[in-house]
Amino acid sequence: MTPLAAIDFSKRDEAPLDEASLVREYPQLIKYMGSKAKIINFVAESISSIHDGGVVCDLFSGASSLSGALGAAYPIISNDIQHYSAHIASVYLKPIQDFNVDELYESAKINYCQAKNKIGKDLEYVGFTSLAEFNEIEERNRLLINRNFRHKYHLFLKSYSGTWWSAEQCIWIDAIKQAIDDRIKSKEWGSAEYSLAMSVLMHAMAYTSQGTGHYAQYRDAKTDSSMQDINIYRQKKLQDIFLRKLNQILVWSKNSVIDLKHTITTLDYKDCLARLSGGTVYADPPYAFVHYSRFYHAMETLALYDFPDLQVKGGHVVKGRYREIRHQSPFCIKSQVEGAFVDLFSGIQKSGSNLALSYSHTAMISLEHLLRISERVLKSNFEVWVEELDHKHMTMGRQNDRHREVKELILLARKKK
Numbered sequence: 296m297t298p299l300a301a302i303d304f305s306k307r308d309e310a311p312l313d314e315a316s317l318v319r320e321y322p323q324l325i326k327y328m329g330s331k332a333k334i335i336n337f338v339a340e341s342i343s344s345i346h347d348g349g350v351v352c353d354l355f356s357g358a359s360s361l362s363g364a365l366g367a368a369y370p371i372i373s374n375d376i377q378h379y380s381a382h383i384a385s386v387y388l389k390p391i392q393d394f395n396v397d398e399l400y401e402s403a404k405i406n407y408c409q410a411k412n413k414i415g416k417d418l419e420y421v422g423f424t425s426l427a428e429f430n431e432i433e434e435r436n437r438l439l440i441n442r443n444f445r446h447k448y449h450l451f452l453k454s455y456s457g458t459w460w461s462a463e464q465c466i467w468i469d470a471i472k473q474a475i476d477d478r479i480k481s482k483e484w485g486s487a488e489y490s491l492a493m494s495v496l497m498h499a500m501a502y503t504s505q506g507t508g509h510y511a512q513y514r515d516a517k518t519d520s521s522m523q524d525i526n527i528y529r530q531k532k533l534q535d536i537f538l539r540k541l542n543q544i545l546v547w548s549k550n551s552v553i554d555l556k557h558t559i560t561t562l563d564y565k566d567c568l569a570r571l572s573g574g575t576v577y578a579d580p581p582y583a584f585v586h587y588s589r590f591y592h593a594m595e596t597l598a599l600y601d602f603p604d605l606q607v608k609g610g611h612v613v614k615g616r617y618r619e620i621r622h623q624s625p626f627c628i629k630s631q632v633e634g635a636f637v638d639l640f641s642g643i644q645k646s647g648s649n650l651a652l653s654y655s656h657t658a659m660i661s662l663e664h665l666l667r668i669s670e671r672v673l674k675s676n677f678e679v680w681v682e683e684l685d686h687k688h689m690t691m692g693r694q695n696d697r698h699r700e701v702k703e704l705i706l707l708a709r710k711k712k
């Protein structure tokens with residue numbers, strides 16, 4: 296076993312491939328905590344320095360920046376336990392057939408008009424002259440959770456009006472989702488077209504949400520200034536943002552997606568590793584105690600559209616209206632994090648893959664500890680070293696510390712020949 300002191304932290308004994316030819320430009324779809332979009336060249340360079348053929352597996356793909364950037368360079372396996380991630384990966388990896396955007400929009404508009412007839416005008420954010428009046432409209436929107444609707448596509452209208460979105464925006468979310476589903480049911484679309492439209496809907500949701508980029512908590516209007524800011528989002532036309540992005544993504548997809556027989560899965564990382572043989576794994580697990588399934592529950596609910604039970608505390612649905620059943624990642628639980636990394640390294644060892652593991656200093660586990668685990672599990676069959684890059688980290692808050700200096704690190708483990 297290599298003693299820890301013998302691990303070379305700055306090893307780079309082979310020139311990386313020409314990254315310029317590997318990394319393609321791609322449009323981002325959602326705002327995502329811990330997204331590697333900003334450091335994707337560093338990630339790509341690290342992967343190319345250890346890759347010796349076969350697939351590149353993005354084990355915790357999230358917003359799928361790796362597929363966006365490297366989908367034309369390697370056959371990719373994109374995996375994440377959350378279903379929304381699979382839709383986004385598909386945009387970057389799966390070629391689509393032409394489809395008629397106007398027809399999709401017209402059919403969503405019909406759905407919208409039908410649903411809109413079922414709610415009152417007093418839900419609209421117009422004519423208020425004070426903070427109190429604005430909050431009354433907010434409350435009326437939120438109270439829709441107690442109403443029963445007879446039309447099938449009412450999940451967002453009922454559960455999320457007056458939270459991250461207004462009732463008006465929620466009706467559009469449901470209406471567009473219905474139009475998308477109709478095209479799958481009629482077999483006009485395949486799964487690639489479906490995922491593309493769903494991802495663009497998630498994009499429109501992200502850019503109309505009054506929250507800070509995730510769905511852990513929506514903001515309350517406590518002052519005139521927060522009311523004004525929230526109202527900017529309440530007035531945004533979700534359907535216009537959807538249409539604009541859809542047209543842009545369709546052009547990008549046609550010009551940039553290459554069918555390299557990519558695979559997309561929604562497995563637990565251990566199960567994904569168990570199916571893998573060779574290639575290189577890029578692992579970017581969560582590093583904080585916050586669960587992605589809570590921060591992005593609304594996207595998961597859109598992806599599943601399953602009318603989930605919402606979490607209840609003290610007899611009331613919790614403010615964030617989270618799905619009751621959500622994935623709890625062992626990487627986010629202090630008592631499980633070590634075991635989670637042991638399983639990760641052990642999966643790598645068994646699959647005979649190389650590993651590029653992103654590490655953040657905000658982690659619940661120290662780098663030294665991680666290296667000791669890698670040493671123990673990978674034994675002497677792998678060379679292990681660490682590369683580092685300084686960059687500004689996005690915290691997804693509206694505080695002044697929105698950007699904090701964080702060192703991004705990647706632990707590389709390459710099979711010895």
Ligand SMILES: C[S@@+](CC[C@H](N)C(=O)[O-])C[C@H]1O[C@@H](n2cnc3c(N)ncnc32)[C@H](O)[C@@H]1O
Nearest residue numbers: 329330331355357358360376563564579587624
């Ligand atoms: C740091 S994010 C990945 C960000 C991604 N690299 C990007 O650039 O967007 C971590 C991801 O791990 C996923 N995840 C957490 N636990 C998981 C598990 N047990 N198996 C698979 N994915 C998991 C989360 O859903 C989340 O999307």
